[in-house]
Amino acid sequence: xxxxxxxxxxxxxxxxxxxxxxxxxxxxxxxxxxxxxxxxxxxxxxxxxxxxxxxxxxxxxxxxxxxxxxxxxxxxxxxxxxxxxxxxxxxxxxxxxxxxxxxxxxxxxxxxxxxxxxxxxxxxxxxxxxxx
Numbered sequence: 001x002x003x004x005x006x007x008x009x010x011x012x013x014x015x016x017x018x019x020x021x022x023x024x025x026x027x028x029x030x031x032x033x034x035x036x037x038x039x040x041x042x043x044x045x046x047x048x049x050x051x052x053x054x055x056x057x058x059x060x061x062x063x064x065x066x067x068x069x070x071x072x073x074x075x076x077x078x079x080x081x082x083x084x085x086x087x088x089x090x091x092x093x094x095x096x097x098x099x100x101x102x103x104x105x106x107x108x109x110x111x112x113x114x115x116x117x118x119x120x121x122x123x124x125x126x127x128x129x130x131x132x
Contacts, residue, residue: 066127077115084108 084104091097091104122128 063127063130070122070127073118074115080111081108
């Protein structure tokens, strides 16, 4: 019994195996053939040219985390908005999808409305105000 599904994946497995072998060989060659001359400067942690002083366990402001979360939220918005725009163009130009035109548009407008409401909420709460 021939299984064409499995035989289609053999070239992919070969490429994956070659990539693993090549990466392992490069790391091993650099480890064994390269010169290792550690100095005090090379072993010191690099902090953008500033001498590391104090402990690494200092408290960070919550604003950094809030901005990171906001970035992720609006990044996810773009991830949903771009494919929608591509599909919406097809919906507008195809005669068989004309009845879905308002459903597609209305769904995205509800999504954008909720994002704008969230942005206004964040603005009113002062999350975007760095001077506080």
